């Protein structure tokens with residue numbers, strides 16, 4: 592079945608959508624995006640995703656009505672038959688007449704598609720620890736993801752399905768997720784900074800940890816902390832909370848049966864997927 596997509600508000604089969612090669616998204620990755628999940632036809636934390644899209648638009652000075660984005664995302668869900676899945680939605684600065692770093696005054700360009708997806712029974716992750724070679728504004732959900740893509744493809748070539756990044760030994764995040772780890776019965780996660788994306792799932796998991804009154808700390812952590820960790824988790828809109836079974840280039844003490852992970856996972860499924 593052809594994928595359903597939306598281009599500047601018009602919903603159509605993805606094959607019928609024509610995008611100009613002069614799009615600033617195509618030429619410069621001059622665009623920001625969101626990935627929003629839905630379950631039983633209902634968005635999960637929709638308003639929080641829209642707030643983060645607004646943050647990304649503001650920080651990149653891309654002028655676009657968030658209400659228009661909202662309408663288009665809702666329309667895509669309503670016109671699709673999918674019950675469970677996610678919507679990818681991006682906004683670029685627009686389409687120019689010549690290629691120039693200096694943008695023309697043009698309307699923003701909006702593109703999204705809907706994907707069917709099952710959030711359950713995902714396998715534990717095999718991860719490679721890599722240098723974080725990305726830019727200094729990773730709090731913006733930009734489509735400029737070359738730093739992630741290069742490292743993730745290297746990791747894939749040795750059988751991994753995620754990366755765990757560090758900047759000069761300080762842990763940042765995954766290639767497409769945030770990280771948590773457990774050490775001495777306490778759950779840790781890197782604090783928010785321009786070096787990481789403020790993940791919506793990260794926020795949801797922290798709420799659960801606090802509600803359950805589990806020992807928890809947000810701060811700055813190193814590769815040495817990871818070596819001592821008894822459990823490592825990645826969180827994202829599509830992964831939910833997913834445990835790590837191995838870091839291929841680091842000796843760890845990971846025990847895949849972690850009680851704290853089970854508590855958080857069960858509460859997460861109960862809160863968002865039932």
Ligand code: PDD
Pocket residue numbers: 626764765766767768769787788789790791792793826827828829
């Ligand atoms: N990625 N960090 C990075 C670099 C990410 O790309 C993502 C999400 C996250 C987790 O954010 P959230 O919990 O809001 O999904 C953290 C999406 C899913 C993607 O690019 O496909």
